[in-house]
Amino acid sequence: MSVLPQETTVSASSSTATAETRAAKLMKRRSRIRFYEIIVWIAAIAAYFLLPSKMLILTEIAILALFAVSLDLVLGFAGIVSLGHTAFFGLGAYVAGLMAQHYFAEPVTGLIVAGVASGVLGLLTSFLILRGSDLTRLMTTLGIGLMMAEVANQMAWLTGGADGLSGFSPGPILGMFEFDLFGKVGYLYCVGVLFIGTMIMRRIAFSPFGLSLKAIKGNPMRSGMIAVPARKRIVTAYTVAAIFAGMAGALLTQTTSFVSPDVLAFHRSADVLLVLVIGGTGYLYGGIFGAILFTLVKDWLSVITPQYWMFYIGLLLVILVLIGRERLSRWVEYLPERLSKKEDR
Amino acid sequence: MLTILFDGIAYGMLLFILACGLTVTLGLMNFINLAHGAFAMAGGYVTVVMMNRYGISFYWCLPAAFIVSALIGLVLERTLYQWLYQAPHLDQVLFSIGIVFMAIAATDYFMGGQQQLINLPPELSGRMDVFGVGVGRYRLFTIIVCAALALALQLILSKTRFGSRLRAAVDDRRVAMGLGINVPLVFALTFAFGSGLAGLGGAMGAEILGLDPNFPLKFMIYFLIVVSVGGTSTVSGPFLAALLLGIADVAGKYYVPAIGPFVIYALMIVMLIVRPNGLFSRGSR
Numbered sequence: 114m115s116v117l118p119q120e121t122t123v124s125a126s127s128s129t130a131t132a133e134t135r136a137a138k139l140m141k142r143r144s145r146i147r148f149y150e151i152i153v154w155i156a157a158i159a160a161y162f163l164l165p166s167k168m169l170i171l172t173e174i175a176i177l178a179l180f181a182v183s184l185d186l187v188l189g190f191a192g193i194v195s196l197g198h199t200a201f202f203g204l205g206a207y208v209a210g211l212m213a214q215h216y217f218a219e220p221v222t223g224l225i226v227a228g229v230a231s232g233v234l235g236l237l238t239s240f241l242i243l244r245g246s247d248l249t250r251l252m253t254t255l256g257i258g259l260m261m262a263e264v265a266n267q268m269a270w271l272t273g274g275a276d277g278l279s280g281f282s283p284g285p286i287l288g289m290f291e292f293d294l295f296g297k298v299g300y301l302y303c304v305g306v307l308f309i310g311t312m313i314m315r316r317i318a319f320s321p322f323g324l325s326l327k328a329i330k331g332n333p334m335r336s337g338m339i340a341v342p343a344r345k346r347i348v349t350a351y352t353v354a355a356i357f358a359g360m361a362g363a364l365l366t367q368t369t370s371f372v373s374p375d376v377l378a379f380h381r382s383a384d385v386l387l388v389l390v391i392g393g394t395g396y397l398y399g400g401i402f403g404a405i406l407f408t409l410v411k412d413w414l415s416v417i418t419p420q421y422w423m424f425y426i427g428l429l430l431v432i433l434v435l436i437g438r439e440r441l442s443r444w445v446e447y448l449p450e451r452l453s454k455k456e457d458r
Numbered sequence: 459m460l461t462i463l464f465d466g467i468a469y470g471m472l473l474f475i476l477a478c479g480l481t482v483t484l485g486l487m488n489f490i491n492l493a494h495g496a497f498a499m500a501g502g503y504v505t506v507v508m509m510n511r512y513g514i515s516f517y518w519c520l521p522a523a524f525i526v527s528a529l530i531g532l533v534l535e536r537t538l539y540q541w542l543y544q545a546p547h548l549d550q551v552l553f554s555i556g557i558v559f560m561a562i563a564a565t566d567y568f569m570g571g572q573q574q575l576i577n578l579p580p581e582l583s584g585r586m587d588v589f590g591v592g593v594g595r596y597r598l599f600t601i602i603v604c605a606a607l608a609l610a611l612q613l614i615l616s617k618t619r620f621g622s623r624l625r626a627a628v629d630d631r632r633v634a635m636g637l638g639i640n641v642p643l644v645f646a647l648t649f650a651f652g653s654g655l656a657g658l659g660g661a662m663g664a665e666i667l668g669l670d671p672n673f674p675l676k677f678m679i680y681f682l683i684v685v686s687v688g689g690t691s692t693v694s695g696p697f698l699a700a701l702l703l704g705i706a707d708v709a710g711k712y713y714v715p716a717i718g719p720f721v722i723y724a725l726m727i728v729m730l731i732v733r734p735n736g737l738f739s740r741g742s743r
Contacts, residue, residue, distance in 0.1 A: 430556025
């Protein structure tokens with residue numbers, strides 16, 4: 114009588130132990146640095162030396178990439194369709210501009226302040242997206258984006274209204290590196306922020322936390338049953354995404370020395386969704402690949418048809434959806450996972 | 459004061475006609491169609507072209523706008539939309555944004571980016587005095603037409619065989635098909651009818667709302683507000699929501715021009731938080 118229960122506890126604890134090691138192994142496997150990631154960052158550095166005349170468009174790509182990666186955390190992991198992500202981008206842009214104009218011209222400080230401001234807005238508005246269906250969320254995010262645009266437009270004494278903010282120039286980065294005329298320092302600065310931001314979000318997304326977000330995306334009710342606090346997780350993810358979106362906005366302000374009300378326009382929210390669709394959602398780097406392709410296509414189109422490039426962007430969206438957007442990003446799975454093969458499976 | 463109320467009612471009626479097609483696609487077929495405004499714009503431009511280029515009477519333009527928009531809606535539904543009824547919402551959003559972008563650029567290409575104007579027939583322009591209240595004749599005309607349409611819509615949905623088929627198809631698609639109802643046909647016709655109504659609204663609204671290539675984007679949020687605030691289970695819900703929105707918007711623009719739109723968006727968000735299923739929904743579904 115006394116032997117049997119003991120045996121079962123032993124086997125149970127040993128199976129828990131193996132399950133734990135297996136889980137740890139799986140998590141490690143999931144979060145491993147992939148082959149293509151190294152290529153991306155090498156390419157980003159190489160571009161600095163190989164394409165010195167294309168610094169401005171490269172900077173644009175880096176900023177859009179950071180913006181898209183931050184949206185992927187919300188869309189690809191937490192599964193929230195947001196049409197108002199540009200609210201955070203725009204807020205960050207304006208905060209960075211106002212910082213540089215009135216208080217402190219050092220860019221990194223401005224970047225952090227902008228990130229914090231957007232994060233606060235993200236935290237406050239995240240409670241609004243917890244309720245209701247996809248449509249309700251869509252409406253709420255869209256409404257927040259439009260409200261921000263309206264605020265920026267009406268508070269002309271602060272934001273310059275329709276004319277935007279101008280007449281400020283960011284100081285040297287950390288007091289050492291002055292922005293130059295060709296945008297070389299600006300590019301390195303943006304790539305640096307993109308790298309750090311992506312690495313932080315990567316750490317978040319490929320942790321158990323990120324996995325629980327995906328569970329919420331899959332089925333909120335079931336994830337609640339396995340003790341995943343869905344509301345808390347969504348609030349956190351949304352806030353983090355808002356912080357980085359704000360930083361992307363701040364980068365745009367600092368590299369162009371100008372803030373226009375366009376940073377809050379609706380088409381920016383649509384653009385960044387398109388970027389993610391091109392690059393694929395749910396693995397963060399989709400934002401980067403998508404930003405590269407999107408910016409190149411847009412640049413090419415706006416040379417061919419300066420006025421009507423929007424038509425082709427729309428056509429692209431329709432075609433992408435109809436042929437199935439998952440097919441585009443599947444190529445990543447065919448790449449080798451790592452350079453050298455060793456250990457497990 | 460009463461004039462503002464009157465203008466608001468006219469505006470709200472227009473919004474209802476514009477948005478009621480969306481109520482069906484969005485609420486009943488569960489398709490997030492952000493491109494609804496594009497159909498309204500099509501109707502508006504049909505009117506502008508017919509009136510200003512060919513000199514056809516305004517009264518003939520209204521049915522023409524309805525028919526052209528309905529045909530466009532029918533063709534698009536059969537070729538593109540029907541494949542996406544079961545797709546995730548993100549796909550539907552992206553798809554319809556794509557349609558909006560294409561519509562904007564195409565309109566810009568063919569018609570130019572400027573604001574389009576139409577010349578109303580003389581008996582509809584100007585104001586008249588009714589019991590001391592200044593009443594725009596065209597607005598009175600709008601109210602009468604839209605109220606008649608709303609009534610007809612309610613009757614069609616509740617009394618006719620087509621209406622009961624549609625409600626059956628919406629309540630349970632599979633069972634309705636099992637009963638021999640041709641659900642795709644019902645949906646296609648409904649979509650076309652909704653697009654046609656939007657086109658009619660666009661034609662009538664060219665005078666009040668203005669008409670330029672950015673029309674679908676500018677009014678997208680208004681349509682969505684009407685639908686999400688009014689709920690989608692009845693005709694009267696969106697109707698009341700549209701009236702409220704119209705009055706609030708006109709009054710807001712008149713009394714507090716600086717923060718008018720801001721108030722509308724804020725109200726919408728509060729409404730969505732308090733009643734996520736709409737103001738007049740019949741319980742949670």
